[in-house]
Amino acid sequence: MLVVASLISLALFLTFFSIGIQRVVFSPHASAQAGRLEITKRNYRLQGAVEVVAGALLVVGLKGTGASTLAIVNDAAAVLLLALTAWTARRVARNEQSTRAFVPWVALALVCLLELVFRLFA
Numbered sequence: 001m002l003v004v005a006s007l008i009s010l011a012l013f014l015t016f017f018s019i020g021i022q023r024v025v026f027s028p029h030a031s032a033q034a035g036r037l038e039i040t041k042r043n044y045r046l047q048g049a050v051e052v053v054a055g056a057l058l059v060v061g062l063k064g065t066g067a068s069t070l071a072i073v074n075d076a077a078a079v080l081l082l083a084l085t086a087w088t089a090r091r092v093a094r095n096e097q098s099t100r101a102f103v104p105w106v107a108l109a110l111v112c113l114l115e116l117v118f119r120l121f122a
Contacts (some may be wrong), residue, residue, distance in 0.1 A: 002065075005118035009058045009074065012115060015108065016055035016081060023048025037091045047084065054080045058115075071119075078116040085109035 023030055024045050034044040054077040061074020089105035096102060 001118045002122035005115055005122055006062050008111060008115040008118065009062055009078075012078075012081065012111060013055040013059045016051040016058075020048040020051030020055065024052065036095055037088075038095060039091070047088075051081070051084060054084070065122075074119060075116060078112055078119065082109055082112040082116065085112055 026034075026041060026045055030044065031041070034041060037044075039047070057073050057077035058081070061070045061072075061077060064070025064072070064074060085105055085108045089102060089109060092105055093102045
């Protein structure tokens, strides 16, 4: 199960790194997305920076096992990303009309939860 958790962690790193960088750079598309979610530019960029750092901490924490500091870092990063995706899913559900925008964030939150469960029970 540790191998599955490691693969999920790598996939989450790539996902959140790419999402976070787009938010930090704040392109015109990101500006439109922030407007739809009713988030200020500063908060949108801050969320992107947190996603990049937490994604990197997921990969850094792969080396740790058991109750080591690195394993705790990995678990904390997974919980943080789970909270961020759940918060974003809630904002999207509240502000968007279709479920097409909502479902990917819920799926991403479930993947974060799966990584955490596989990591804790490995």
